[in-house]
Amino acid sequence: MVDRTASDPIVGRVLDGRYEVGDRIARGGMATVYEAVDLRLDRPVAVKVMHAGLGDDQDFATRFVREARSAARLSHPNVVNVFDQGDDHGTLFLAMEYVEGRTLRDLLRDEAPLAPARALALLEPVLSALAAAHAAGLVHRDIKPENVLIADDGRIKVADFGLARAISSDTQHTATSGVLIGTVSYLAPELVVDSVADARADVYAAGILLYEMLAGRKPHEGESPIQVAYKHVHEDIPAPSAVVPSIPDYVDALVARATARDCDHRPADARVLLHHVHRVRSALDAGMRTDPELVADLQPPPSVEHTREHTREDLAEVLAVPPSVQAEPPRSPAARPAARTPSRPEAMQPTPPPPGRTRRRGPLVVLLVLLLAVAGGGAAYWFGVARYTTTPSLINLSETAAREKVQAAGLSLTVADRAYSETVTAGSVISTDPRAGSRILDDGTVEVTLSLGPERYEVPALRGESEERARELLEEANLDVGDVTERFHERIAEGVVIRADPAAGTELRRDAAVSLVVSKGRKPIEVRDFTGRSADRAETALTDAGLDVERTAEFSDDVPEGRVISQNPNTGTLYRGDTVRLVVSRGPEMVQVPRVRGVGVAEATERLEAAGFVVRTERSDLYVGLEYVVSSNPGQGSMAPRGSTVTLTLV
Known part of the structure; x- marks a missing residue:
């Protein structure tokens, strides 16, 4: 929710003569974020302003400037863009992309726990952003729901790469002036203990994020940050199915893999974790309630406690929290005192065997029984256990690598089948029989199914074909007909395909829809x-x-x-x-009026009618009965429409 703080001196300022600062959006430990308007480009932006006084600290100022340079190196649709960085009379700021919407924290507050499919769908763009950062040599180091923005149109973006640093020898330490960078609930154990971070710290935080989406709460909670940090160092993240029993076992295994306390047991970076997420989503899409093979492939080895017990003082030094406010870390339960065994009274002591032949035969019987027991146990061991070994995990291995791994286990490998796969690259193992972790006889054979890669089919050439024939061609190509749109066309006959979408030659999944535009003939x-x-x-x-x-x-x-x-x-x-x-x-046709002046009325009338005029006569004021024309209207020689009337004046 926007915090409209009228007393904030930054609100209303125009930074660097360009960014007009509006309402406050959020406040963090190092900076405050505001809505703003870029007056030069007339667009909304988010402006992140360093807290007053921190600009005087050269270390903080340097890190703040480095934030702009680091974040500006990333160009990815799931990363909040950084536009500009400036210093307005000692006020350091960043201008960033403004994302209208809410945070993942808001969503969790309203809707958690989330279904596994939805949780993974929200996690994928976060991992895509982190994968781009890791490929550029950057670590975010503060992944948490508050830094995952969900736009109103559904886009997901990761914000605040201000804590990201280049992965190099001189930038591994996470503490600055004794203050650990990051949020304690999402800190990897190595960050808490050794104050070092690489891409695997982001992987750990992403795993915690996934747990919180699935379970609706954080995995470790305590009365103080030290208690929480202690649990991250000394306790494994619990399975989310312990809170939501309907969560499949392979989703539990994914969370366990991402949050392994030993960083060597985690995926190397976000790209690798994203690959695992795709495999788990495929299992979810297939409706699998359990997948022991996928679980065996994802489940990390059991965590081993650190050689040194980290005390609250150790953690306080890293977290810069006074020991006086720290809660005591949980202790192991005290050992129970051993129970005393009462001495047996003489009445309970065994009666010695009678002397004689029975006493001599006793040891022989006992020896025989022992020999039979040993032989039976050995046979049982041989036929029940010793002859068997465990099927190794081969999923995603190439055929060559899988064969080497099987042979190293004393087994042989046979390719039993090949099948298409959207998640496993061509030539790699999709499944095995027996499954990974299953018992198999020594010298046994593991049958594998190899991937043909994604199942793809080319869109056939459909232009110029009748609609009926186009449908047949798509069916033969294992594709479906999508929308059919009819349009007029001046050259293509009615009922003939004008074009297809996607175009011919495009490779699509089986049963993918191809839309057709069919001619309605001439318009x-x-x-x-x-x-x-x-x-x-x-x-x-x-x-x-x-x-x-x-x-x-x-x-x-x-x-x-x-x-x-x-x-x-x-x-x-x-x-x-x-x-x-x-x-x-x-x-009308124009005709020249003939010469009729001085001509008798009979001859004048004849001339005018021959030219196509209608003749009308009138007497002049000096009329004496001579019947000669003294003038005409229109006058002789002028043009007049054929069929119009010419008036003759007589004398």
Whole structure:
């Protein structure tokens, strides 16, 4: 939850003239994190500000600056990105990616314990981030639920690589000024005892994280940090199934492997642990309630106590906790006093055997009984135990390595089968018969199943095939038909595949779905009637619809110039590239008015009608009955529409 602290002097500041600081998000031992806005790029960021006064300590300041450089080296989708680092008048800060959502701690508080499948699904991206860090030579050293961010869109990111350091000889010590870096509930034993860390310390913390998700609580608890640290050093992490009995045995074994107190018994880094997680998830997906072979392969050897008993003072020195506030570490129960054996009274003493022949025969009988017992015991040992040995664990070994290991055990190896596997590389052992840890006769044979690698099938070429044939080809390729989408296509006939997704040649798992896009044939175009409308607009609309347009022009006394006189076709359905013919009006035909001035009305009328005009006459004010034309309207020589009226004025 965001802590809106009005009195915080950092809230409201603009750091380095760029980052406007908003509400406080979280506060840690070394720095406080705020919401902020990058004013230059106008984007939300998270700003981590070192506590006041720590910037004056050169060691702390150096480590804080190194945080930016170390984290900036990581580019991974599950790592919170570091954008910038700066010093604003003595205030050291980092600008980081802002992840809107909640932490794994919030999720555990609301939903724990989690089902094994979900817990492993949450752990996988954390291990992916750590694997990238370990490959870059960095150790996080503070893996805990508070540093696992779950975005609202489901993305998981690991935050606060501020404690990560390069894995080198001069940066192995985890204590700075006597203060151990990290959270005590997730500290590996070697960190507590020897103050050194490598990638296996992150593996241990990830194992504790997994336990907490599965069990809904931390594995070791105490009244003080020293008690918790003492338990991490001297006690194995309990099986989560002790809290949730439904958890499979191989999940218990995974937790035990990751949290082995001897770091040499843990996976070497997060990449190796991630491989084990994939194997366990495969067993879960297969619905296996138990898997002795996987358990035997994952279960670490029993932990051996350290040669020196670490006292609370030892741990206090590493953790920098005053001894006065430490609780006494748990003690072993006191030895019970031996019980006294009462002396037997004489009445209970055995009666001596009678003298004579019976006494001499007694030792012979006893000797014979002993010989028979020894012979029977030897036979039983030979036939029941001595002739047998234990089948070695061969899972994930190559055939050559498995054969060498079997032969070293005095056994022989036979390849009984080969099968596909999503988790075991091609040529390596998937399973054995007998299983690992089972009894097998000396000189016996171990039958192994070798991996063919992941089962993959190529998407066949489907373009140009009918939908029915495409379905047959996918079935032959051990693939399924996914979504089928129909689309118009101008060149591919109806019912024929346009394309497939994924494309031809892509390798997919068995029964994976391939989506098809199938042609609906040419797209029909409904023809609109543009008669009487603007010819230019009609042509634009028809062309945009994919049709060709042919235009011819004619004079028209009825249709204005530039408008459509007729259209063919003017209704129905066409297809792209079909032709629509438009007859466009040129307006009425213009004709020159003939010369009629000074001509008799009869001749003038004849000339005008021959030119296509309608004649109308009127008398002038000086009319005397001569019937000669003195003027015309429109005037002679001007242009007028054919069929229009010419008025003659007579004298």
